[in-house]
Amino acid sequence: MPNLTSLHKPVPLLWRDKSPSLQEYRSLINIFNEPAVLIDRSREVILMANSAYLRLTAFSLDELMEKPVSVLGEAIDLNRISSEEDLQVLLNRRKRTPLSTRAKLRGVDSSGKTLVMLVHTGVDEKQADKYQEAIFRTFLDLAQLTDSEIEDALSRGIQIIRTFLEVEKVLLYKADSESPRLVLVTPEEEPRLFPDEIPSLDLVRLFETTIWQSGKKVQAEIQRVGRINNFSFLATTPLGKKGSLSGLMVIADSQKPIPPNLKTIIEALAAQFQNTIDQHILIHNLRTEVKNLNQQAKDQSHIIENSREGIILISPDLKIVRINPAAEWILGYVDDEVRGQPVENILIGSERLIPALTQAAQGIAAHNIHKAFLHRRHGQSFSAQISVIPILTDKVVTGITVFIADTSENEEIRARALQLEQNASIGEVMYVFAHDVRNPINNISMGLQLLSSRLSEDNENQGLIQSLEQDFSRLNDVMESVLVFARIGNYRFEPLNIGEFLQRIIDRWRPRFIKSNIFANLTIEKEGLVVYADPRALDRVFVNFINNSIEAIGSKGGNIGIHVAPHFVIPDRPQVKISVSDDGPGIPPHIINRIFEPFITTKDHGTGLGLAITKRIILGHYGSIDVNSVPGATVFQVILPLHEGDLG
Numbered sequence: 001m002p003n004l005t006s007l008h009k010p011v012p013l014l015w016r017d018k019s020p021s022l023q024e025y026r027s028l029i030n031i032f033n034e035p036a037v038l039i040d041r042s043r044e045v046i047l048m049a050n051s052a053y054l055r056l057t058a059f060s061l062d063e064l065m066e067k068p069v070s071v072l073g074e075a076i077d078l079n080r081i082s083s084e085e086d087l088q089v090l091l092n093r094r095k096r097t098p099l100s101t102r103a104k105l106r107g108v109d110s111s112g113k114t115l116v117m118l119v120h121t122g123v124d125e126k127q128a129d130k131y132q133e134a135i136f137r138t139f140l141d142l143a144q145l146t147d148s149e150i151e152d153a154l155s156r157g158i159q160i161i162r163t164f165l166e167v168e169k170v171l172l173y174k175a176d177s178e179s180p181r182l183v184l185v186t187p188e189e190e191p192r193l194f195p196d197e198i199p200s201l202d203l204v205r206l207f208e209t210t211i212w213q214s215g216k217k218v219q220a221e222i223q224r225v226g227r228i229n230n231f232s233f234l235a236t237t238p239l240g241k242k243g244s245l246s247g248l249m250v251i252a253d254s255q256k257p258i259p260p261n262l263k264t265i266i267e268a269l270a271a272q273f274q275n276t277i278d279q280h281i282l283i284h285n286l287r288t289e290v291k292n293l294n295q296q297a298k299d300q301s302h303i304i305e306n307s308r309e310g311i312i313l314i315s316p317d318l319k320i321v322r323i324n325p326a327a328e329w330i331l332g333y334v335d336d337e338v339r340g341q342p343v344e345n346i347l348i349g350s351e352r353l354i355p356a357l358t359q360a361a362q363g364i365a366a367h368n369i370h371k372a373f374l375h376r377r378h379g380q381s382f383s384a385q386i387s388v389i390p391i392l393t394d395k396v397v398t399g400i401t402v403f404i405a406d407t408s409e410n411e412e413i414r415a416r417a418l419q420l421e422q423n424a425s426i427g428e429v430m431y432v433f434a435h436d437v438r439n440p441i442n443n444i445s446m447g448l449q450l451l452s453s454r455l456s457e458d459n460e461n462q463g464l465i466q467s468l469e470q471d472f473s474r475l476n477d478v479m480e481s482v483l484v485f486a487r488i489g490n491y492r493f494e495p496l497n498i499g500e501f502l503q504r505i506i507d508r509w510r511p512r513f514i515k516s517n518i519f520a521n522l523t524i525e526k527e528g529l530v531v532y533a534d535p536r537a538l539d540r541v542f543v544n545f546i547n548n549s550i551e552a553i554g555s556k557g558g559n560i561g562i563h564v565a566p567h568f569v570i571p572d573r574p575q576v577k578i579s580v581s582d583d584g585p586g587i588p589p590h591i592i593n594r595i596f597e598p599f600i601t602t603k604d605h606g607t608g609l610g611l612a613i614t615k616r617i618i619l620g621h622y623g624s625i626d627v628n629s630v631p632g633a634t635v636f637q638v639i640l641p642l643h644e645g646d647l648g
Contacts, residue, residue, distance in 0.1 A: 029049075034118050034121055035052040035057075036116055037049045038115075039078065045068060049061060049064050056121070057093045073091040089102070091103075104118045138164040141160045142157055150277075155186060158171070158172060161273070165259065168255075170251050171186055172239075173247060173248040174247045184196045198222055202222060203245060205220045206222075208238070209266065210235065211233060212235070214230070222236065233256075233258045234252040235250070235252070235266055236250050237267055240274065247274075309326055310326045310329075310402075312346075314343055316361050316397050316399065318361065319341065320343055323335050330382075331377060347374060353369060353372065353374075360388045360390040363392060368385065368387055382406055382407075383407045384404050441475055445469060445473075449469070492536075496530065496538070497528065499522075499564055502564065503522055506522050516550050516557065517558075519560070520546075520559075521561050521562070524564045533621050537617045537620070540617065552584030552634070558582060560580070561580070564576065577637060579635055580636045582633070584632075585631065586630055586632060596615040618638055621641075623639050623640040625637070625639075
């Protein structure tokens with residue numbers, strides 16, 4: 001079946017109940033042969049009167065519409081609504097003696113707000129009541145069709161009208177949206193007599209209700225069908241607004257004569273049927289719009305929930321409506337606890353923020369508040385990029401959106417890059433210096449050895465020469481360390497299972513642990529964690545940690561622990577944290593803050609470059625290193641990014 005939503009142009013998305021309009025009520029009461037008046041029960045005023053009532057009372061319609069019910073006559077009790085009980089009323093007539101008669105009140109909508117007063121005029125009352133009941137039932141059934149699907153509604157509507165009129169054929173055509181023709185949209189029962197479409201030449205003749213009867217001249221092609229098939233009459237009435245044909249209802253019968261008031265009846269039925277179609281389109285459009293709005297809301301909610309930027313929705317009176325998960329993480333608050341809070345209680349920081357929010361409430365956006373900063377829940381300050389955008393509906397501010405990007409990490413990365421650049425320059429200078437100094441040191445050392453060999457063993461200068469050789473040996477070790485420190489940076493990265501890598505180091509150092517009476521323990525919380533690293537450089541890092549721990553513990557023996565665990569502090573940046581601890585004496589407080597600086601050492605004969613080299617290697621792997629120490633325990637913590645796609 002064709003798409004029935006194109007029966008006429010889409011109507012505005014406005015909701016209305018199933019009560020007919022005033023025009024439809026006019027059509028309804030004009031069907032009655034008896035005098036009838038339409039009454040607004042809540043206001044107790046007259047809405048409409050049919051032509052039979054106007055003839056009976058000699059009033060004009062203008063003299064009755066919107067007038068009090070008392071104008072009609074005496075003894076009209078609007079609370080006596082019944083399909084069985086009659087009212088004895090004294091009916092007013094214009095410039096005539098009031099007429100004593102009987103009337104009946106009927107509700108015409110589900111709420112009982114609108115009533116019809118039917119006046120008895122001496123006709124067969126039982127037959128009149130039966131006819132009135134059929135009319136009410138037909139209109140009610142047509143109004144209820146909006147509860148079903150449009151195709152079923154049209155089919156049932158045609159059957160309701162056919163049953164009421166007791167005719168053989170009731171068909172519905174609709175206007176084709178692509179060409180000037182009418183297309184049959186309700187299936188015709190056998191035998192099929194009517195065409196599937198009505199040509200454009202007939203349209204001009206079908207803008208008004210027409211009734212053809214047998215023996216009369218045909219004026220349209222569809223009437224020719226009636227004559228060919230020996231119909232006694234064939235009536236057509238247009239659907240749609242006056243002068244705009246959107247459909248056509250066809251009614252025909254081969255045996256029954258033309259019913260009285262057929263034109264009025266079918267126009268009223270067509271109006272009510274059109275109302276059913278309109279409501280279906282309204283409901284269809286409303287459901288479509290609601291579905292689209294729901295989908296848009298889901299899409300927007302998905303974007304907000306998954307955005308890496310913190311998003312805060314604020315009401316025009318500057319109270320927080322909601323915050324997304326990224327804003328929760330950035331600020332340290334939970335959405336439920338900030339809803340309804342004044343924005344100044346949560347967004348604390350830059351002085352320019354509140355003025356920007358005040359301007360946004362007036363419709364002025366601030367796309368970037370430069371050099372802004374905010375405070376997290378616990379007071380920590382951080383740099384941020386902030387945008388304040390008003391939400392406008394019909395040029396009225398209905399809300400404000402604040403976008404927050406935490407730029408503190410970028411600041412740290414820039415600082416780290418600058419530090420690496422400076423270290424690279426220093427390293428290059430140190431490399432040249434160490435390389436050039438090492439050769440003279442070697443020459444002096446060889447000269448001392450040659451001088452020692454030429455002196456007798458008991459010569460008094462042998463002790464001085466031996467002391468100088470030891471100093472030159474220490475100086476040579478320092479130069480070697482400086483060369484290593486300066487050369488760091490040319491890494492060969494590869495995926496590396498950090499758990500297996502550390503286990504190999506532990507196994508390699510096992511004999512030394514036994515000799516030093518040290519128990520070493522490796523704990524891995526999650527297997528399969530992979531980093532992207534230079535194995536030789538990381539080996540130097542952890543060997544340095546282990547060697548320092550062994551020397552710190554000394555001959556008394558002790559424990560060394562290595563703990564590996566996933567680290568998810570930064571969203572979308574999975575990392576691994578490796579902790580190396582020992583139960584040695586700890587690092588003195590006066591040097592712990594400088595422990596990673598070159599030439600800072602706790603050893604009597606150390607170079608002070610081991611931990612400096614370690615830090616440079618970790619920074620070169622885009623990681624971080626930290627140390628905590630108290631008397632009796634020291635813990636070094638290394639954080640490295642996990643290899644992308646390898647989260648274990």
